[in-house]
Amino acid sequence: MxxxxxxxxxxxxxxxxxxxxxxxxxxxxxxxxxxxxxxxxxxxxxxxxxxxxxxxxxxxxxxxxxxxxxxxxxxxxxxxxxxxxxxxxxxxxMKTEHLTHVVCVPRSFAYPQAELKTPPLRCHSMGARLHVSAHEEKRGTRYAILADGSAMIANHLQPLEQDDGDYVAVAECFLHTPYLWGGCSGCGIDCSGLVQLSMQMAGRACPRDTDMQENHFLHEVEQAELRRGDLVFWKGHVAIMLDDERIIHANGHTMTVAIESLELAIERVARLYDRPTGYRRP
The missing domain is CATH 2.30.30.40 (SH3 Domains)
Structure with missing residues (x-):
């Protein structure tokens, strides 16, 4: 077997x-x-x-x-x-409704009606998929009306067929989001969850865990060649290159999504664990 x-x-x-x-x-x-x-x-x-x-x-x-x-x-x-x-x-x-839109900001509230002053019913993360049945405008704010009658801010949603293109820009939206082991939402996220959700919003398939991602993206580059969008892998950790010197990653050091120098991150991690296992270009 x-x-x-x-x-x-x-x-x-x-x-x-x-x-x-x-x-x-x-x-x-x-x-x-x-x-x-x-x-x-x-x-x-x-x-x-x-x-x-x-x-x-x-x-x-x-x-x-x-x-x-x-x-x-x-x-x-x-x-x-x-x-x-x-x-x-x-x-x-059960799968019933035809989903039409996806949340495109880190977090957004659903209100009982098209009125932002009402207490929200729930909070959806970026990546949540919803059925929008209508739109309504009140005092200059446009609302998307969901299948259950609740309302969300319309510009917090985008059509499912639309994507954001630049997955690094999506990752930047999560700056300061709390680190959460196993998390992949705007309420808490881990390193590979940040990579996966950001890529999904950019219309790109991506596996969930760090080892899966390192094995999935096979285009290896040297550290000196790194540029925006490349991935840096350690054993059990991944970071996204923000430019040729800085990374953005969900990490247990700051317990947030944070930006830091790649060189400083390599030195800091090496003192406790080891150096990067590889550099990949998605």
Whole structure:
């Protein structure tokens, strides 16, 4: 049998994705059924428990395949990047609405009506996908009306088919966002989550974890050749080149998304861990 990455393939000893039949051993193979994230953010855990490690997050409107639902937990695989894990079932719904727009600012509120003075119902992260059914203007502010009747600031959303082009500029929007292990939202983000979400907003596919990203982007460059948009990899960490001297990264040193000198970062990290493992040009 093949040795497959459990982060990217849904298989356990007792249960596996039917598409893996013949590639893995399992007591039972099942076909997944589609569902969609129905809340602003769901945490993806390594086991069906809120105390289990959080590996990543999924945002409103992201689609998944569900392979098991039991005791309030669903074992799922994300359609966008194939990541596998456990989410609380209450955060999922059947796929019904046609999604039209995506949040294009780090965070934005949904209000009960087209009135920014009303207490917000929830907060969506950049990357959240939504269905806009209408628009309304009040006192010069244009609102997007969502399927449930709630309203968001219209210029905080963009059509799904539109992308931002420059993924580094997207990453800069997250400056000072708190660092969160496994986070990939405007409420908290980790190093590889920053790379992935920024690239997705720029219309580029990107795997989730640092090792996956280093193996995905194969165009190697030398440190002296680095320019804006290149990636610097350490074991378990990744940073984005802001220009030929500075990086932007979500990091455990400042516990934020921060900008710093690449040379100083290399010296600082080397004292505790090691030097970069490679430089890549996406």
């Amino acid at each position: 093949e040795k497959l990455d459990r982060r990217l393939h849904a298989f356990r000893r007792d249960l596996a994705d039917t598409r893996l039949k013949g590639r893995v051993e399992a007591d039972r193979f099942v076909e997944g059924w589609p569902a969609r994230v129905a809340v602003p953010i769901v945490n993806v855990h390594s086991a069906p428990s809120t105390t289990a490690g959080m590996d990543t997050q999924l945002l409103h409107g992201e689609d998944v395949q569900v392979f098991e639902e039991a005791d309030g937990w669903s074992w799922v695989q994300a359609d966008a990047d194939n990541y596998v894990g456990y989410v609380e079932s209450a955060g999922l719904e």
